[in-house]
Amino acid sequence: MKLMWFHLMPYTELPEDFREANPSVWVDIHSSLFDPKRAHLMYNDFMDELEYAAQVGFDAVCVNEHHSNGYGLMPSPNLIASSLARRTSDTAICVMGNSLALYNPPTRVAEEFAMIDCISGGRLIAGFPVGTPMDTCYAYGTNPSQLRQRYMEAHDLVVRAWTEKDTFAFNGRFNQQRYINIWPRPIQRPHPPIWVPGGGSVETWRWCAEMDYVYCYLSYYGYKAGRATMDGFWAEMDRLGKDRNPYHAGFLQFVGVGESRQHAMDLYGEAAEYFYGRCLHVDARWATPPGYTSEGSQRAGIESQVKKAADSNVRGKSTGERMSSVAREMDAIVDNGYVIVGSPDEVVEQLREVATNLNVGHLMLLLQFGNMNKELCRYNTRLFAEQVMPKLKDVHAQWDDRWWPQPMGAAERAEIPAFGPRLAAE
Amino acid sequence: MSEPETLTVEVNGFPTRIWRKGSGPKIGFLAGLGGLPRWIPFLDELAKQRTVIVPSLPGFPGGDRGHSVLDSHLDWLLAVHELLEKADLMGADLVGSSVGGSLAAEMAALWPQSVRKLALIAPFGLFLDNDPPTDPWAQRADAVPGLMCADPEIWTALKTAPEGANSIEWPIEQTRASEAAARIFWPLGNTRIEKRLRLITAPTLLLWGEQDRIMPHGYAEVFAKGIAGPSATQVIPRAGHLAELDQPAAVAEAILTFLG
Numbered sequence: 001m002k003l004m005w006f007h008l009m010p011y012t013e014l015p016e017d018f019r020e021a022n023p024s025v026w027v028d029i030h031s032s033l034f035d036p037k038r039a040h041l042m043y044n045d046f047m048d049e050l051e052y053a054a055q056v057g058f059d060a061v062c063v064n065e066h067h068s069n070g071y072g073l074m075p076s077p078n079l080i081a082s083s084l085a086r087r088t089s090d091t092a093i094c095v096m097g098n099s100l101a102l103y104n105p106p107t108r109v110a111e112e113f114a115m116i117d118c119i120s121g122g123r124l125i126a127g128f129p130v131g132t133p134m135d136t137c138y139a140y141g142t143n144p145s146q147l148r149q150r151y152m153e154a155h156d157l158v159v160r161a162w163t164e165k166d167t168f169a170f171n172g173r174f175n176q177q178r179y180i181n182i183w184p185r186p187i188q189r190p191h192p193p194i195w196v197p198g199g200g201s202v203e204t205w206r207w208c209a210e211m212d213y214v215y216c217y218l219s220y221y222g223y224k225a226g227r228a229t230m231d232g233f234w235a236e237m238d239r240l241g242k243d244r245n246p247y248h249a250g251f252l253q254f255v256g257v258g259e260s261r262q263h264a265m266d267l268y269g270e271a272a273e274y275f276y277g278r279c280l281h282v283d284a285r286w287a288t289p290p291g292y293t294s295e296g297s298q299r300a301g302i303e304s305q306v307k308k309a310a311d312s313n314v315r316g317k318s319t320g321e322r323m324s325s326v327a328r329e330m331d332a333i334v335d336n337g338y339v340i341v342g343s344p345d346e347v348v349e350q351l352r353e354v355a356t357n358l359n360v361g362h363l364m365l366l367l368q369f370g371n372m373n374k375e376l377c378r379y380n381t382r383l384f385a386e387q388v389m390p391k392l393k394d395v396h397a398q399w400d401d402r403w404w405p406q407p408m409g410a411a412e413r414a415e416i417p418a419f420g421p422r423l424a425a426e
Numbered sequence: 427m428s429e430p431e432t433l434t435v436e437v438n439g440f441p442t443r444i445w446r447k448g449s450g451p452k453i454g455f456l457a458g459l460g461g462l463p464r465w466i467p468f469l470d471e472l473a474k475q476r477t478v479i480v481p482s483l484p485g486f487p488g489g490d491r492g493h494s495v496l497d498s499h500l501d502w503l504l505a506v507h508e509l510l511e512k513a514d515l516m517g518a519d520l521v522g523s524s525v526g527g528s529l530a531a532e533m534a535a536l537w538p539q540s541v542r543k544l545a546l547i548a549p550f551g552l553f554l555d556n557d558p559p560t561d562p563w564a565q566r567a568d569a570v571p572g573l574m575c576a577d578p579e580i581w582t583a584l585k586t587a588p589e590g591a592n593s594i595e596w597p598i599e600q601t602r603a604s605e606a607a608a609r610i611f612w613p614l615g616n617t618r619i620e621k622r623l624r625l626i627t628a629p630t631l632l633l634w635g636e637q638d639r640i641m642p643h644g645y646a647e648v649f650a651k652g653i654a655g656p657s658a659t660q661v662i663p664r665a666g667h668l669a670e671l672d673q674p675a676a677v678a679e680a681i682l683t684f685l686g
Contacts, residue, residue: 143608144563145605145608145609146497146609173497174497284566286564288567289564290563290601290607291609298598299594299598302593302597
């Protein structure tokens with residue numbers, strides 16, 4: 001299986017009383033809480049951490065896009081990805097991703113992803129999220145009633161821009177562009193693998209199946225809460241007659257590795273409580289712009305509540321509803337499965353279970369979270385790489401990952417000065 | 427309160443509800459935020475003296491998913507104009523509240539012959555940087571009733587599913603109403619209607635709930651100054667943004683008096 005190292009880039013110095021003193025970590029978080037000089041250090045730490053993860057052998061490093069967000073300092077993940085393209089050599093670069101409807105014209109996404117693919121020698125995974133309500137409708141002002149249609153149209157535009165050989169006119173409902181002809185073109189043919197992070201909507205599952213894209217469930221609530229969504233995805237794949245190749249799916253999981261479970265609880269408690277307490281403090285008024293949730297998903301959500309289905313805790317609930325009922329103390333955070341902690345072997349055991357039960361071949365790991373400092377992050381990352389990763393590599397080995405980047409051969413690639421990959425033990 | 431007659435017309439392929447009640451000269455009503463999931467006392471007040479005709483706006487209750495094919499402002503204006511024609515409201519008096527008020531004003535501006543006299547209750551369409559409207563789409567659910575009405579219970583009662591209603595489709599229909607308003611007015615409520623106000627020649631009454639917590643009173647002045655025809659402004663005591671819900675009799679009386 002693939003083990004991917006994901007960074008959200010949280011601002012690590014939100015005050016202790018952040019929850020009580022502020023309405024929201026997202027959209028209207030106050031500028032006085034942001035110290036650019038501290039952020040200088042944070043960004044550089046975070047980029048060191050991503051590079052370190054690549055050095056110690058993770059299959060991919062992952063970045064994502066958020067706007068006006070105190071736990072996600074990457075309005076443009078492409079900036080980080082382009083730096084990673086120069087500072088890593090064989091690791092896949094997963095941009096998870098660009099919220100297509102926010103780019104006008106969306107041609108910009110086709111261009112920037114093609115640039116990253118070229119610079120990295122064909123190592124890009126192209127993530128296409130719709131984007132959260134906070135990012136898209138509020139911070140960026142996109143009309144919630146048009147967001148999904150704009151997303152679908154932008155997707156069509158980007159894929160055509162990557163694949164059509166001649167200059168073409170795009171005559172869309174929302175985008176009209178007379179001359180589309182991007183330079184550069186992506187290295188990967190026909191284009192970089194497309195992965196779609198989504199919630200639990202049947203429409204998204206069907207679309208991923210139809211287009212043969214990887215479906216990713218990026219929840220902060222761990223494998224227990226995520227089970228129902230992944231079961232739903234696989235049930236839909238069964239209905240559509242698709243095989244159960246686990247590489248058709250991705251899943252996000254927080255992990256803290258220590259010498260023992262108690263050691264890990266002690267090491268990571270503060271960072272986890274910082275994340276679930278301060279970082280997920282989102283004002284409910286940003287959660288449900290009308291039209292953001294499709295009527296099909298609303299219907300499914302209401303029906304599942306009516307039936308009191310086991311999965312109603314996650315599916316069909318708005319982000320705000322989910323966030324307001326979040327566990328914030330370390331014991332509950334671990335009990336609920338938000339964060340997996342333990343000795344290396346205990347983590348191995350739990351992650352094998354996650355990968356098997358959820359049938360996921362792409363595990364995206366958050367080994368830095370909340371206000372975790374660089375030293376602890378490196379410890380967690382290194383312990384995972386040295387003592388957990390080797391014991392997970394065989395999981396799903398019988399399946400072929402058709403959705404992984406196909407880079408240029410090493411001999412063909414540019415030599416990057418002043419950087420050579422080092423082994424885990426430094 | 428007797429039931430209105432219900433007609434269905436098609437706009438852009440979507441079945442659209444038109445209520446009709448009373449006798450006498452025709453008067454049309456375009457509802458505001460949230461639309462009309464049920465008949466309201468204000469319409470009965472108008473029906474005492476007039477034939478009241480209430481077409482549902484696209485996407486609002488009774489308007490199916492008509493909003494979903496309207497991508498531009500022109501699309502919206504043409505759909506509403508077609509709706510007025512099909513509702514047999516050409517040349518009649520027209521009342522609009524909130525988002526419906528903005529569309530009523532547009533009708534009078536673009537097709538002056540289609541509106542005899544106009545009454546606007548706290549219409550949308552403008553955005554003043556120094557006095558912005560409240561964002562109706564970024565609110566916690568429990569705050570909404572108090573923003574729509576001076577008496578929150580009135581809004582809650584309007585939006586509560588009646589016995590026998592489909593418990594799944596009813597809430598979806600209410601969300602759809604909010605989406606439809608957002609589709610045309612997101613994110614600021616600003617359709618730059620100020621550029622078209624000078625085309626309104628119909629005599630116009632501007633009504634504002636004294637306790638409107640969405641649209642500041644200052645907007646009445648901008649509308650009054652911009653409209654070419656004669657206008658009058660009146661504040662309705664003990665009323666919120668949707669003044670016709672809070673004070674049906676007082677709002678109806680003000681309108682009927684103005685229309686003569």
